[in-house]
Amino acid sequence: MFNMFDDFFDDSFVEPKNDTLLCDVKEDDKNYEMNISMPGYNKDDIKLDLTNGYLTISASSHKDHDEKDKEGHLIRQERYHGALSRSFYVGDDLTSEDVKAKYDNGELHITLPKATKQVENKAHIAIE
Known part of the structure; x- marks a missing residue:
């Protein structure tokens, strides 16, 4: 028998990324501006590193969570707990x-400054 409630919570229908x-x-003209949505994180959870021209943004969330609520079991838990990281090549000239x-x-x-264009000094x- 078709159960619409079960199908609604099927992972193939609603899958968080x-x-x-x-x-x-x-x-x-002067800068690049990056905006990254990171709801649920605190400032202290986020780390930025610049190494060999790569800007790496990493975040970790270690929130305690329980598989059960007060009345019984959770049907679905979609809150993220863990670590994320992403790197962007920004050039070797940035400090x-x-x-x-x-x-x-x-x-x-x-905010990252654009590289200043080197003017060819030709005489x-x-x-x-």
């Missing part, structure tokens, strides 16, 4: 002082 840090990247980060209301905002040399 909790294993990736989703990022929006914007740019203006940690160049990267600005702020965490506010579940959003991590990162004609007269031959004697």
